[in-house]
Amino acid sequence: MLFDSYKLDSKLLDNRYVVAPMTRISAEADGRANDRMKQYYERFAKGGFSAIISEGIYTDTSFSQGYNNQPGLATDIQADAWKPVIEAVHQHGSIMIAQLMHAGGQSQGNAYTDETIAPSAIAPKGEQLGFYGGSGPFQTPRAMDDQDLEEAKMGIVDSARRAKEAGFDGVEIHGANGYLLDQFLTDYLNKREDSYGGSVENRLRYVLEVVDEVLAEVGEDFIIGIRISQGKVADQSHKWAGGEEEAKEIFGALGKTGLDYIHVTDGDATAPSFGKETKTLAGAAKEYGGITVIANGQLQNPDQAESLLDSKQAHLVSIGTGALANPDLPNKVRDGVELEAFDFERILLPQAEVKDDEINYPVRS
Numbered sequence: 397m398l399f400d401s402y403k404l405d406s407k408l409l410d411n412r413y414v415v416a417p418m419t420r421i422s423a424e425a426d427g428r429a430n431d432r433m434k435q436y437y438e439r440f441a442k443g444g445f446s447a448i449i450s451e452g453i454y455t456d457t458s459f460s461q462g463y464n465n466q467p468g469l470a471t472d473i474q475a476d477a478w479k480p481v482i483e484a485v486h487q488h489g490s491i492m493i494a495q496l497m498h499a500g501g502q503s504q505g506n507a508y509t510d511e512t513i514a515p516s517a518i519a520p521k522g523e524q525l526g527f528y529g530g531s532g533p534f535q536t537p538r539a540m541d542d543q544d545l546e547e548a549k550m551g552i553v554d555s556a557r558r559a560k561e562a563g564f565d566g567v568e569i570h571g572a573n574g575y576l577l578d579q580f581l582t583d584y585l586n587k588r589e590d591s592y593g594g595s596v597e598n599r600l601r602y603v604l605e606v607v608d609e610v611l612a613e614v615g616e617d618f619i620i621g622i623r624i625s626q627g628k629v630a631d632q633s634h635k636w637a638g639g640e641e642e643a644k645e646i647f648g649a650l651g652k653t654g655l656d657y658i659h660v661t662d663g664d665a666t667a668p669s670f671g672k673e674t675k676t677l678a679g680a681a682k683e684y685g686g687i688t689v690i691a692n693g694q695l696q697n698p699d700q701a702e703s704l705l706d707s708k709q710a711h712l713v714s715i716g717t718g719a720l721a722n723p724d725l726p727n728k729v730r731d732g733v734e735l736e737a738f739d740f741e742r743i744l745l746p747q748a749e750v751k752d753d754e755i756n757y758p759v760r761s
């Protein structure tokens with residue numbers, strides 16, 4: 397099934413392989429994508445991935461940026477800079493989806509402000525990431541007021557419009573990994589006493605408002621997905637307190653919005669996600685969401701990936717570190733060629749920017 401085609405909205409994908417979003421802090425300091433990024437992304441398309449989800453892209457020139465040298469879609473100039481990247485990917489027949497990311501309190505580098513904002517004035521657990529240039533604990537964010545809520549939402553909506561105008565095939569709203577929208581979903585980061593805090597329904601409210609407005613702005617003939625996880629960059633073992641019931645509420649509500657897909661990420665996509673003998677996160681998204689599911693988490697082994705597709709827990713699989721090690725992973729699997737192991741130090745240290753030997757990689761076409 398990995399090499400069966402799949403229709404996602406109006407796009408026909410050649411196979412089920414998607415590149416997972418991965419922040420590589422290789423953009424210009426002002427947030428423009430550049431030629432190095434073009435070469436980096438083009439390899440995945442040449443290497444057989446039918447779809448590529450970009451790294452998290454920031455969405456406004458106030459609080460959304462999470463990392464220095466992260467690319468943006470917050471201005472027309474930044475949007476224009478993506479055009480050569482998208483064209484290079486399209487030349488090899490793949491589609492490209494922009495991941496729209498507001499970092500919220502989990503920000504460790506922002507060219508526009510030193511302040512961070514979040515649903516509540518609670519710092520993320522854990523520490524900033526050294527390979528993205530940070531160190532020490534996260535600062536305590538300011539709790540968002542009504543104006544912040546509106547501005548952050550409009551930043552995401554306007555960026556979605558810019559993404560469409562620039563030629564992206566879709567956008568993925570980043571609702572995972574501890575960034576802004578996931579902060580709203582997270583009980584210990586969201587202590588709001590208004591209609592955006594408290595019950596799961598309330599914690600979902602802001603996420604659904606963002607989704608609805610993005611759909612209203614660019615929904616037609618444009619792929620719109622969302623990424624969801626339990627774990628976070630700064631708290632990888634986090635689980636929803638309500639377990640599978642909470643999953644049912646979250647995926648059920650997202651499935652009704654008109655989104656084209658839900659992309660779920662977990663430590664091991666094939667493992668039960670809510671305790672012994674429970675569903676995988678993908679399986680829960682599939683059953684309760686009822687729309688296309690992209691599964692992520694240690695799926696570079698084709699047998700594991702195939703098992704999720706065969707058991708109808710997912711429609712597509714996304715590959716992260718396996719794709720960094722093998723930008724041509726689908727073509728290697730197709731040809732029965734052994735995969736290279738991911739070498740964290742070589743690719744992501746001392747800093748996570750794209751390395752020369754990555755863009756010089758002899759991609760199997």
Ligand SMILES: Cc1cc2nc3c(=O)[nH]c(=O)nc-3n(C[C@H](O)[C@H](O)[C@H](O)COP(=O)(O)O)c2cc1C
Nearest residue numbers: 416417418419451452661693694695715716717718
């Ligand atoms: C260097 C790096 C950067 C990442 N950046 C992002 C990101 O920008 N957005 C996101 O949703 N996930 C990000 N992730 C998480 C990956 O998309 C993926 O979920 C994770 O690597 C697990 O998948 P894997 O087991 O296939 O590697 C990143 C992961 C890595 C290794």
